[in-house]
Amino acid sequence: MKVQQISVFLENKSGRLATLTRTLANENINIRALSIADTTDFGILRLIVDKPDAAYLALKRSGFTVSETSVIAVAIPDHPGGLAGIMDVLAGAKINIEYLYALPEKTPDKALVIFRVERLDDAIQVLQSHGIGVLKGEEVYGL
CATH class of the missing domain: 3.30.2130.10 (VC0802-like)
Structure with a gap:
């Protein structure tokens, strides 16, 4: 991931x-x-x-x-509040975001954002447990 x-x-x-x-x-x-x-x-x-x-x-x-x-690529719902929902999940888990930036590619109804966080493995686990898509490296490299 x-x-x-x-x-x-x-x-x-x-x-x-x-x-x-x-x-x-x-x-x-x-x-x-x-x-x-x-x-x-x-x-x-x-x-x-x-x-x-x-x-x-x-x-x-x-x-x-x-x-x-190592960073993570997150598929964020592409509607108002989509990013806010991801931020709430990470804040609730007390995972600090060092920086983020968007990828120009999109999947259907999803925006793709790169996150650098302090606790990478914890972030992956908490995002996935909330049904939030975290892309594999190969998926991102192949976009």
């Missing part, structure tokens, strides 16, 4: 993101979702790709500072 996310430390200067995306393209790696948090000097790019192990190695070989993190 866990999804491997690639995190890359990027200097905030012209061309770095272009070099990174070209590196992935040259290795035939497809980006499924991404998020970037930046400051004036650097940014952290978080990526979900179709081949996380290959992406990690390609970026490392190209001189990027890269790490892998």
Whole structure:
């Protein structure tokens, strides 16, 4: 149920993101979702790709500072209050959300959101016990 996310430390200067995306393209790696948090000097790019192990190695070989993190992909009811319901479930279990971002793909009547939480295995268990879909890594990589 866990999804491997690639995190890359990027200097905030012209061309770095272009070099990174070209590196992935040259290795035939497809980006499924991404998020970037930046400051004036650097940014952290978080990526979900179709081949996380290959992406990690390609970026490392190209001189990027890269790490892998386990996250979860949650299928959220796509209607007003759908995300609030997920937040209530996690809050009720006292599971802290470090960050989240959406995937552009949708399943029928569901939005897909990536969550980084403190207690990953507990989050998976509590979400599933409430009938909330948690996607397998292979499902997300194949979107």
